[in-house]
Amino acid sequence: MSPSARRLALAFAWLALLALAGLWIGRQLEMTGDLRRFMPAARTPAQKLLIDELGEGPGSRLLLVAIAGDEPAALAAQSDALRRALATDPRFAVVANGDDAGLEAIPERLRPYRYLLTPSFDARALDADLLAEALEERVQDLGSPAAALIEPLLPSDPTLETLALADAWQPEHLPQRLHGVWFDRAGRQALLLAQTHAAGFDPTGQAEAVHALRAAFAQVRGDSASQLELSGPGAFSVEIGGRTQREASLIGTIDSFVFIALMWLAYRTWRAPLLGGLPLASGGLAGLAAVALTSDGVHGITVAFGFTLIGVAQDYPIHLFSHQRPGLSPWTNARALWRTLGTGVASTCIAYLTFFVSGVEGLRQLAVFTIVGLATAALATRFVLPALIDADGPGAFRDVAASRRLARLWDRVERWPRLRAPGYAALAALAIAVAALMPGSFWQNDLSRLTPVPADALARDARLRAELGAPDVRYVIVLQGRNTETVLQASERLRPALEAARTEGALEGYDLAARYLPSAATQRARQARLPSPEALDAALSQALAASPFQPDAFAPFAADIERARTAAPLRATDLARTPLASTIDGLLLQRRGHATALVSLNGIADVAAVARIAERHGAQLLDLKHASESLVAAYRERVLWALALAAVLLALTVWASLRTPRRVLRVLAPMALTTLLILAVLRAFGVELNLFHLVALILAAGLGLDYALFFDHAGDEREEQLRALHATAVCSLTTMLVFSLLALSTIPVLRAIGSTVALGVVCNFVLALLIVRGPAQGAHATETSR
Incomplete structure (x- = not known):
């Protein structure tokens, strides 16, 4: 085999090896988008909350949605259709637009617990007088337009605690309702709130949710001229990621053309750009393989930054080519340059080696990628690339030292x-x-x-957040304790003070887990106030005496009261696979031997006053x-x-x-x-x-x-x-x-x-x-x- 044929065979073998390595890495590589891998270990409570917990919180998972560009009735219909389309999408925990779907928050199996969740009977007993008043109101309701909603609930819920809870669980500051759904103050935009299952620190999950939402809107819009506006942390992360990817791809493409053009102009042979790219490609694939083998997931930032940082490896074949001249063996040339080249490579690798002591997983991955990539590119330039260079043939590199322009x-x-x-x-x-x-x-x-x-x-995000009453993503009150019961009780003690602060104008609203799930102690206290079967039968008989209802019309109600009176208190784990679960999970964070209750806030006008309230109740306002x-x-x-x-x-x-x-x-x-x-x-x-x-x-x-x-x-x-x-x-x-x-x-x-x-x-x-x-x-x- 001639020398040129051997060089060609080696080049094809190198390319084939790179292709096989790329296929293997593609199968082994698991990409992750969790930004917490590029964060240092948290030391303060606020930092720990920011990294370990707040990424799961309500504010970071909210997408604020506005539909505009059509008549209000058409926008309302699209809003309702979009909510129904997303309600069955597993990427979304909650989608709300102000319709009357609040009853869905309490599934049938948990309906008896409404008497442990509602505060309606804390100050007034469930006795004959209260039941008589409730039945009188129901008679009036059955003659109103609301009869279709109330009649199915009446046998088991004459006091309408289901509706009372659904109303109490609505956001503190609701937008106005037109055609049954939320609209902005001007009545030109239909508004929705969508809460994702994906955490705020998961850009991949957020991107999937955003794309699913846009796809669903494209279907429900039809031929309408309406347009969708998205805001919130997830929408911003998708916008940033998309723009970064587009610009990086454009720059990478231009970089490739620039590299090819300059290499050809510098050496006047097509072999230069082709051969010069092989060590860089080898280094990139080796770096990816090293990270894939040493980590359980490779972050996208590691890949993007890694390829940028090992771009210095393109210099290695350039030095070899510029020092090559006819009559000089490429192996001799590479050997003469190796001490200098190796010193540069070793020094650069040492700089990135220090990332191992940074305490940041993402930087450790970046160090592995860069060090392995640079070392591989340098070794390929020293021990493989010379075999592809023709020392004396027609494809030999000219001696650049003979250039008169360079001499001048x-x-x-x-x-x-x-x-x-x-x-x-x-x-x-x-x-x-x-x-x-x-x-x-x-x-x-x-x-x-x-x-x-x-x-x-x-x-626009600030405006939509104000319209929808979405929580502030800067301030949050934190209550910590041994278990969920401890922090729920602390939340209940804090709530009256927050109500007073809202009345005084220190803040516009708040949300906390105890609003949906009272502590076990509160539930037991409410159980103790529920009437026994005998007392309830007597109270019902007295209330029914002056009403048009049949004596046995409320047997399901009596059964629910008895189930609530004897049931074990409702816990957060009992809410799994219910619409309430996502809300509770975002506000009540459980770890082994530790629990944290978050109080999300919006419209804070007096930060110092809210901080004092939190401190007096053993909590902390975190900025x-x-x-x-x-x-x-x-x-x-x-x-x-x-x-x-x-x-x-x-x-x-x-x-x-x-x-x-x-x-x-x-x-x-x-x-x-x-x-x-x-x-x-x-x-x-x-x-x-x-x-x-x-x-x-x-x-x-x-x-x-x-x-x-x-x-x-x-x-x-x-x-x-x-x-x-x-x-x-x-x-x-x-x-x-x-x-x-x-x-x-x-x-x-x-x-x-x-x-x-x-x-x-x-x-x-x-x-x-x-x-x-x-x-x-x-x-x-x-x-x-x-």
Whole structure:
């Protein structure tokens, strides 16, 4: 077999192996969207609630729905049809639009418990006088338009406690009703509330619910011109995820074309982009496989960030190609570059290795992905890629050192003044001063400022939330105890104070589990007040004497009273598979040996007053915005400590490779100076730094170290300097164009990473030339020979 045939066979074998690996990984990979994997361990009660519990809470699972664009009657019909369509969808726990479906909250098997759930008989006994009044009212009701609703309930519920409970369980502030369903104040939008089973921290589940809701609306709308508006945390997460995916796909496509075009222009052979992509693809698949084998689920952020971070691996074949020349064995070339390339790879991996001490599962996954990916790409470049390079044939790489344009460019570079130690010390001092003294906050702790959701969408969310009386997602009262009974009793003691606060205007409304499920103690007290069978028979006989009802008409009522009087108190577990279960589960959180009751709030006008009420009753008002900010600060502190450790390990790695203090300082100086300059420029433009800037700084540092190492590797030999210049220029251009596109993104996360790395590429390249390059020896002789 000829050498060219062997190379072609090896290339196809490599591609086949990648395809098989991709198929295997596709079957093994389990994607997850739980954002809590990228959160640090909670330390305060508010942080614990935010991470471990609030993702299951009512506010985070609500989708606010508005239908507009048609006549009110048509909108009401669509609202009702949409509610019926979603009521059987397993992705939704509750869908409400103000119709008269409240009776469904109490299934038939639990109807007798209404006498333990209702407060109607707490102040007044269920005696003959009360029954007589109730029967008189029922006679009037049967002659009213409500007869069709009341008549089926009458034999078992003459006091209509079922309807009383359904009414009491309605939201505190209901929108107006037109044509039997909720509408906004202007009467132009039909409103619905949809509560998902998926937690707020589950973007995948939220996306499925949103897509199901939109699909159901498309069916019920028919030919109408009406339009659907969605808001709420789930809707925002879907919008963010969709926009991020679209922009990332577009940027990835452009990146591929840029890489192919630049590789062809740089080496003038189609083999360069084809061969150059193989180590990067190998690294990506190896990283995915490593995460799949070491974790029970791979987060989508790990995949997205991982492929961004291992983008530095595209530089490895570029260095090999730029240093290749006719007559030089590719294996010899790879071996000569390996010490320098390996030092850069090891240093970058060390930086990501520190993510293991961050205490964050998502960052550990990211570290595994990046380290394995970079190492695989480097090893593939060293031990496999040379076998595909033709040293002397028609497909051989030309010697870039023979380029006259590159020589003229290097001549100009050599006229630049070399930056000495006093110069870059002064530059570092200036950058530190700018970064430290610029006005405004240095760090950005507000997670809401990272959202790409437009301001008008946030305003619409606030308006719909006010119309529907949805709970506030910032403040929540927390009561904690040994078990659910403890926290339910505490909730009952707190409720009168909250009612007084609402009357005084400190808040507009609240919701708590005890509103639906009284404590066992309260239920037992109500059982004790229910009449015995003999007393009830006597009271019924007396009440029926003056009514048109038959003496035996209310036998089912007597049976329900007796069942309620002798039943065990209703517990939260008894509500499983009922409409009440989702409401209770969101407000009553049970763990082994511990329970938490949440009180959701809306329309808080006096935060201090509500906080005092909570404190007096052994509860705590949590500001989840403050909790998220403190969590971010704690997260950042751990990452900064990890980066400090990385800096020390990185310096030791470079020292182990170069062994000369002067060379080590020259190689590390551009990277360190670039980091300071990036911080100074960002702060000069008023940018508050976030966690994504830190991740981007690591990537920029890895790139800068590679540039400096290869300029140091070139030494003072002019031809090697030209090859190093060509390699780093091609690497810089490809990286610069990709991250410049990211910097133009509408997604704050992508924009932060893109602007930081793009700025870092420019600074690293220029500073490496100013600091690391050595004076060329024999330049005049080389020019004369040409």
